[in-house]
Amino acid sequence: MTKLYKLIPSLLILIAELANSQPIFEKSVSNLRDQRYCEILYGKRHWLNLEVKVFNTQGLNLCPEDQWKTITKEEVAKKYDASFVDLNGPRYWMMDEIQAAGATANNVKESFGGIEMNLRATVDIGLLKQILGSKSYSPNQINRTTNFIYKAGSPIYELVAPDGQVYVMQSYSQIVNPNLTMKDLPNLAKELKLPTGWVYRSTLLEKDLSLVANGIAYVLQDNLANSYQRR
Known part of the structure; x- marks a missing residue:
């Protein structure tokens, strides 16, 4: 029994190291900026929660405008018996490369108005968020495993919250x-x-920046619907 007690600290350290270990990225796409x-x-x-699936066109097409503008929320809601639908685009990536792993690196595809899209993430929205609705400058928890890479010599655009948290623009809208x-x-x-205490700034990177989301990313939007991920 004494030996077992001595092993417990080592096991706890091992568990913590595994929890904080970096994912092994299986897919990568570059030249995205x-x-x-x-x-x-x-x-x-489902009961008090709303699970939202996020599909996008990355790696499949550039979201042709003539097809995109024909898609309606009503059409999507009817097809998937959905209680929530959002048409989120067009958008433009601000990172240079995306790496994906785990459930994010999947081959689940759907066609919307003839535009093929891949399942990229899920979002769990609690009852309070559903009641209050979407708010600018308020982070949402996104379930995905990704590495957003911003190359040295490139500019990045950030929002700095009053508590010091920094969010890097992942796409403009x-x-x-x-x-x-x-x-x-x-x-x-x-x-x-900008809400009181918030700052928008630009920075020229001296070295590559990697924003790793190991299962969860914290993402918010400004009042123009540009998206930012927390560093």
């Missing part, structure tokens, strides 16, 4: 402002309605 994509999110309420392009991002603060 400023590449167009679209997403469709849908889900059905043309949902609210259809004319927004990458060249507008250095001066985007002029268009943002």
Whole structure:
């Protein structure tokens, strides 16, 4: 029994190391910066929770505008018997490379209005979020295993929260402002309605930046629907 007690600390350390270990990424796609994509999110309420599936066009197509604009929420809701649908696009990636592992590196595909999309993540939305609705500058928990890589020499755009948490832009959106392009991002603060204490800034990377989500990513949007992941 004494030997067993001596082993317990070592076992706890091993468990902690396994929990914090980096995932082995199985898929990778590069040259993404400023590449167009679209997403469709849908889900059905289960008791007090809403599980939302996130499909996007990455690696399959560039979300043709003539097809994208024909898709309706009503059509998706009917097809999948969904109580929640969001048409999230067009968007443009801001990282240079994405690596994926685990359930994120899957081959689950659906076709929406003739546009093929791959299942990329799931989002669990609690009752409070459902009642209050989506809020800008409020992080959501996204279930995915990814590594977003931003290359040295490239600019990144960040939101800094009052508590010091830093969120890096993963994509900019043309949902609210259809004319927004990458060249507008250095001066985007002029268009943002930043809550008190929040800061928008740009940084030129001196070395590669990796944002690893080992099962969970914390993602928020600004008032223009641009998306940011927590560092």
